[in-house]
Amino acid sequence: MNDVAVRVEGLGKKFRLYHERNQSLKSAIMRRKIAEYEDFWALRDVSFEVPTGSTFALIGSNGSGKSTLLKCLARILWPDEGEITSHGRVASLLEVGSGFHPELSGRENIYLNGSILGMSRKEVDRKFDDIVDFSEIGKFIDQPVKSYSSGMYVRLGFSVAIHVQPDVLVVDEILAVGDAAFQEKSRAKFDELHDQGKTVILVSHSMGTVLEMCDQAAWIEKGSLQSVGPVKDVAADYTYSVFPLAPELADAYDDARKKELGWPASPIHPIAAHGGGVVQGFQRGALCWSSHAGSFSVKEPIRSFFNAVGGIEELGWPLEDAQVSTDGAVAQRFQRGTIDIPPNGIPRLAPVN
Numbered sequence: 001m002n003d004v005a006v007r008v009e010g011l012g013k014k015f016r017l018y019h020e021r022n023q024s025l026k027s028a029i030m031r032r033k034i035a036e037y038e039d040f041w042a043l044r045d046v047s048f049e050v051p052t053g054s055t056f057a058l059i060g061s062n063g064s065g066k067s068t069l070l071k072c073l074a075r076i077l078w079p080d081e082g083e084i085t086s087h088g089r090v091a092s093l094l095e096v097g098s099g100f101h102p103e104l105s106g107r108e109n110i111y112l113n114g115s116i117l118g119m120s121r122k123e124v125d126r127k128f129d130d131i132v133d134f135s136e137i138g139k140f141i142d143q144p145v146k147s148y149s150s151g152m153y154v155r156l157g158f159s160v161a162i163h164v165q166p167d168v169l170v171v172d173e174i175l176a177v178g179d180a181a182f183q184e185k186s187r188a189k190f191d192e193l194h195d196q197g198k199t200v201i202l203v204s205h206s207m208g209t210v211l212e213m214c215d216q217a218a219w220i221e222k223g224s225l226q227s228v229g230p231v232k233d234v235a236a237d238y239t240y241s242v243f244p245l246a247p248e249l250a251d252a253y254d255d256a257r258k259k260e261l262g263w264p265a266s267p268i269h270p271i272a273a274h275g276g277g278v279v280q281g282f283q284r285g286a287l288c289w290s291s292h293a294g295s296f297s298v299k300e301p302i303r304s305f306f307n308a309v310g311g312i313e314e315l316g317w318p319l320e321d322a323q324v325s326t327d328g329a330v331a332q333r334f335q336r337g338t339i340d341i342p343p344n345g346i347p348r349l350a351p352v353n
């Protein structure tokens with residue numbers, strides 16, 4: 001077996017950006033001039049290898065070129081420079097409804113999509129019931145797919161793609177369209193593929209999902225590769241670029257704290273009251289700097305706090321580390337009140353009058 005599932009070498013993909021809004025031949029003739037355009041390189045000089053059996057994430061900000069790269073990997077787009085070599089059967093699930101014909105039924109689309117992804121009719125016949133079962137489309141299978149919800153589209157598309165039994169599965173963010181139960185089911189399917197030594201390449205904006213599911217990653221920005229390697233390193237590089245450290249916190253963020261708190265997971269929140277300060281959420285806690293107390297770290301529960309109230313306006317910054325009792329309850333004192341989180345419960349905020 002090959003150690004490398006996909007090799008990308010010097011990849012470049014350009015698009016034409018037209019300066020005239022209307023690009024039809026008729027309008028060009030009417031205006032007696034050919035539409036002007038410029039070349040825009042969505043990807044340039046991108047090279048990396050995806051190890052066989054890895055779950056590989058592509059990360060980067062909006063418009064950085066992730067989907068374009070996935071489309072090149074799935075052979076939906078053809079590169080203008082460089083090349084992609086892949087080993088084994090590649091199946092992809094990119095845009096909602098891609099590979100489906102809206103007027104055809106779910107049943108007909110399973111055959112259509114299956115053949116696009118390289119399955120024979122006999123193979124689809126054999127797997128048909130499993131595909132329908134996994135998709136949970138049930139009695140709607142003979143309805144035209146144009147009447148399906150986007151979640152139903154994705155469930156059917158994903159079900160066909162995994163039943164191709166690909167060596168490499170290429171998936172864009174669209175799985176997030178499915179409901180919680182289906183997302184859980186697709187996660188389990190990814191684990192199964194991983195256990196079978198299959199390779200999955202996916203795009204996700206959720207750093208939690210990426211860290212949980214993937215072992216390798218590549219970070220792309222403005223069409224060029226920034227870093228590639230173990231997911232933790234790449235995710236750290238990326239998040240530092242998105243959420244730089246507050247200058248006040250930089251000194252406090254030594255190696256020990258880095259280990260304890262992880263990398264930045266939120267922008268810097270300024271605190272106006274009581275002489276001012278800043279607080280910033282990290283992967284496993286928060287760092288706080290106040291003009292009174294200098295800087296100190298707060299562990300996990302502050303994240304629940306951030307989520308619960310959407311900010312630190314009400315209670316101010318934390319005055320102590322969270323106190324965790326044996327039954328899992330959490331209590332933490334803040335500048336203007338306290339927060340209590342019962343085991344598996346909703347945080348209660350108790351502002352001081």
Ligand SMILES: Nc1ncnc2c1ncn2[C@@H]1O[C@H](COP(=O)(O)OP(=O)(O)OP(=O)(O)O)[C@@H](O)[C@H]1O
Nearest residue numbers: 015016017042060061062063064065066067068069
């Ligand atoms: N068909 C196209 N014609 C012209 N420009 C395009 C085309 N497809 C993509 N682009 C441009 O290429 C760049 C990269 O787009 P792409 O969709 O790959 O980004 P992305 O990283 O997937 O973004 P997002 O996170 O927002 O989904 C963008 O600037 C986009 O406008």
